Amino acid sequence: MTADPSPRPQASGTSITNADPRPHVVVLGAGFAGLAAVRSLRGTDVRVTLVDRHSYSTFQPLLYQVATGALNPGDITYGARGFAAHTGASFRKGEVTTIDPEARTVSLDVGPDLHYDYLVIANGVTTNYFGVPGAAEHAFPIYTRAEALAVRDRMTSYLDHIAATGEARGASVVIVGGGATGVEMAGTLAELRNTVLPDRYPELDPAEVNVVLVEMTDKILPPFAPKLREYAAQQLRRRGVELRLESAVKEVRPDSVLLADGTELSAQMTIWATGVAAHERVKSWGLPQGRGGRIVVGGDLRVPEHPEILVAGDIGVIDDDPLPQLAQPAIQMGQHAARTIAAVVAGEPTTRFRYKDKGTMATIGRGSAVADIAHGPKLVGVLAWLTWMLVHIFALLGNRNRVFVTLGLAFRYLAQRRGQIVVGDDPG
Amino acid sequence: MTADPSPRPQASGTSITNADPRPHVVVLGAGFAGLAAVRSLRGTDVRVTLVDRHSYSTFQPLLYQVATGALNPGDITYGARGFAAHTGASFRKGEVTTIDPEARTVSLDVGPDLHYDYLVIANGVTTNYFGVPGAAEHAFPIYTRAEALAVRDRMTSYLDHIAATGEARGASVVIVGGGATGVEMAGTLAELRNTVLPDRYPELDPAEVNVVLVEMTDKILPPFAPKLREYAAQQLRRRGVELRLESAVKEVRPDSVLLADGTELSAQMTIWATGVAAHERVKSWGLPQGRGGRIVVGGDLRVPEHPEILVAGDIGVIDDDPLPQLAQPAIQMGQHAARTIAAVVAGEPTTRFRYKDKGTMATIGRGSAVADIAHGPKLVGVLAWLTWMLVHIFALLGNRNRVFVTLGLAFRYLAQRRGQIVVGDDPG
Numbered sequence: 001m002t003a004d005p006s007p008r009p010q011a012s013g014t015s016i017t018n019a020d021p022r023p024h025v026v027v028l029g030a031g032f033a034g035l036a037a038v039r040s041l042r043g044t045d046v047r048v049t050l051v052d053r054h055s056y057s058t059f060q061p062l063l064y065q066v067a068t069g070a071l072n073p074g075d076i077t078y079g080a081r082g083f084a085a086h087t088g089a090s091f092r093k094g095e096v097t098t099i100d101p102e103a104r105t106v107s108l109d110v111g112p113d114l115h116y117d118y119l120v121i122a123n124g125v126t127t128n129y130f131g132v133p134g135a136a137e138h139a140f141p142i143y144t145r146a147e148a149l150a151v152r153d154r155m156t157s158y159l160d161h162i163a164a165t166g167e168a169r170g171a172s173v174v175i176v177g178g179g180a181t182g183v184e185m186a187g188t189l190a191e192l193r194n195t196v197l198p199d200r201y202p203e204l205d206p207a208e209v210n211v212v213l214v215e216m217t218d219k220i221l222p223p224f225a226p227k228l229r230e231y232a233a234q235q236l237r238r239r240g241v242e243l244r245l246e247s248a249v250k251e252v253r254p255d256s257v258l259l260a261d262g263t264e265l266s267a268q269m270t271i272w273a274t275g276v277a278a279h280e281r282v283k284s285w286g287l288p289q290g291r292g293g294r295i296v297v298g299g300d301l302r303v304p305e306h307p308e309i310l311v312a313g314d315i316g317v318i319d320d321d322p323l324p325q326l327a328q329p330a331i332q333m334g335q336h337a338a339r340t341i342a343a344v345v346a347g348e349p350t351t352r353f354r355y356k357d358k359g360t361m362a363t364i365g366r367g368s369a370v371a372d373i374a375h376g377p378k379l380v381g382v383l384a385w386l387t388w389m390l391v392h393i394f395a396l397l398g399n400r401n402r403v404f405v406t407l408g409l410a411f412r413y414l415a416q417r418r419g420q421i422v423v424g425d426d427p428g
Numbered sequence: 429m430t431a432d433p434s435p436r437p438q439a440s441g442t443s444i445t446n447a448d449p450r451p452h453v454v455v456l457g458a459g460f461a462g463l464a465a466v467r468s469l470r471g472t473d474v475r476v477t478l479v480d481r482h483s484y485s486t487f488q489p490l491l492y493q494v495a496t497g498a499l500n501p502g503d504i505t506y507g508a509r510g511f512a513a514h515t516g517a518s519f520r521k522g523e524v525t526t527i528d529p530e531a532r533t534v535s536l537d538v539g540p541d542l543h544y545d546y547l548v549i550a551n552g553v554t555t556n557y558f559g560v561p562g563a564a565e566h567a568f569p570i571y572t573r574a575e576a577l578a579v580r581d582r583m584t585s586y587l588d589h590i591a592a593t594g595e596a597r598g599a600s601v602v603i604v605g606g607g608a609t610g611v612e613m614a615g616t617l618a619e620l621r622n623t624v625l626p627d628r629y630p631e632l633d634p635a636e637v638n639v640v641l642v643e644m645t646d647k648i649l650p651p652f653a654p655k656l657r658e659y660a661a662q663q664l665r666r667r668g669v670e671l672r673l674e675s676a677v678k679e680v681r682p683d684s685v686l687l688a689d690g691t692e693l694s695a696q697m698t699i700w701a702t703g704v705a706a707h708e709r710v711k712s713w714g715l716p717q718g719r720g721g722r723i724v725v726g727g728d729l730r731v732p733e734h735p736e737i738l739v740a741g742d743i744g745v746i747d748d749d750p751l752p753q754l755a756q757p758a759i760q761m762g763q764h765a766a767r768t769i770a771a772v773v774a775g776e777p778t779t780r781f782r783y784k785d786k787g788t789m790a791t792i793g794r795g796s797a798v799a800d801i802a803h804g805p806k807l808v809g810v811l812a813w814l815t816w817m818l819v820h821i822f823a824l825l826g827n828r829n830r831v832f833v834t835l836g837l838a839f840r841y842l843a844q845r846r847g848q849i850v851v852g853d854d855p856g
Binding site: 054055056069072073074075077078079080081082085090092093094108110111112145146156157160161163164165166199200201202398399400401403404407408411415418419420421422423424425 | 482483484497500501502503505506507508509510513514518520521522536538539540573574584585588589591592593594627628629630826828829831832835836839843847848849850851852853
């Protein structure tokens, strides 16, 4: 590989010194896939620039704990610059506006374009409202740190409002989507309603605070084994979650959710946890797209028409055969993208990506989780819950976050009724 | 004392049941003074309603650690409803708009008026810009949680911006005010510039990132013993803080600070730490006001014209003889206000408040602080720093916050260069 063929004058002010003769790898996105790619590129003779629109990486599997006030936003985010410094990469903050595969440049909303020799597209996907009217306007996703904080802030300020005015003695939360995020939110909110609410809001009636989980298909947690799905549903019901299966959402209104069968569910807050799709912007990049707008790549994660472009994580799909949009596939794809680049740089043949399924987990509440370990046991209850805790704590970046999340979850689940909640500000 | 003379119909929806025959004490403000008052009223046969515009109490002495990314906002704030639940009080969220001493009512921005038998005004003060042109528009105070977050977010996003665009290789922060807050911010920022910045922003030149502390008088930390003041100044200079004494600020501009002598200091961010004054709104309450708009009370903290109204904390001044606007005077006044109410309820004479000065402390940076202990030693260096740490951790509310702050400060000061910073979002 050659170095940048034509160092562009407008790039002179950036951190990326074009005097470096090594091939330049630009990695878009500081999520699971992007970070895994940067880390795995360490042994390869390339210079790496990591790009993200935030200056931190978010540990998405614990966002619902931020939304429900057990953890602080800083406990599950990790500074992208610290990560870059420790892996020998550069960091550039900015949102990707355009990719020009012909010129091999990436344009950001701020600063000069980046020229690449290899590009790893790993900047993920965004909430998919599936065109449901009112969803984008009135429902709250929990996909970014700011969104999790918005849920938290909206929830406390609404409860404080009705407690102050006496306008209502209760409120309903409708969660749309019976995947892991929906189940975790529903279980946690129901538990808070049962334990913390009576202590903190004696003005309100817990019986009038409803937590409803709406799922379009006939089951929650579809990828899990039937035994685990049944356990999860039973645990949710035991906590007082109203489960509505085979219920498609027709419209989201400011204070209700309208189902396809005509039922109107009262909803002072609607949480949207149904799925993700590629950003609209991807269309303009001139790359082949499959279901949900995901970029279609070959088995070595390269785009066939542009072999210097690789895709990893939720935004990519191999031969249009989608992997689950979870941390493990993203991490493994990120690692494989680095492997492919290393092979190309060394003039060796690339290899085909094989996903090693390690299983999947979801928490319902205190002492209650399901863990579907691939080629291993199907765990429920306390054992699954402790496994979930350990796996997530180890997967976090940085010892600070590991320690803070361990303690934050310990305070949540040990203190229960008297536990301290991280209280939000008014929505800005 | 009698119960509410005329239960008002619009109050029926609130948390405050007017059927309770005990005298109703309304405490405005969940700061040091208000919380101390609520806590100290526990043995008295009254019902208590705590009011605050936020649903949490903020531990202001550590806000600068939030502004500089060592602590999360939730680590130094404590849910007001949790506090109320544990002390047998009710909580009402709302901002005080009017106090009507004749009708004995408090109006809030949300919900029905509160009727009181006794009122403890402890809702503090607000940033005082002393009429300096541009200060309110362009300078950043650090007096609330939202303000501390704004400083953090603005700082990271500005550095990321210049790193991305290459427009500048440095930036200047001017801190106005040489009291404890100003000294702590200047020392902490200079230390971050020296240790973390080179690691995280290799694009920038630490020598071009200036930290300037501007003070109008000829000394920093005016209430401290001369030996301690000299130590603090020397420690600031050793960390590379540019100290500008006897420098009054004439104007704050978007990118600079103009001094009275005509000097224009470059300032990509100006932090305002000069002092506080009562909110403008207090004027409309018809209560006697002294210097800085503080409400003038008698020795037992009652307003002479309205003995059922008591004042505690920064917003009050006894016989126009001001106490320092710090945590200790506020806490002791809050306790004394409760004592006065207990005496009146019991038909006993009230006593005069006497401030027990325990001394004062300020931190410059890692292993460096000054502690001016009243009737005790004057400490500098590591010993003062450990004392500061212990005193502040014990003063926090709740074990969760104690543990999290201990660890947050430990990670900051032990990890130093490689320490994780809580990275901000873009300013909203």
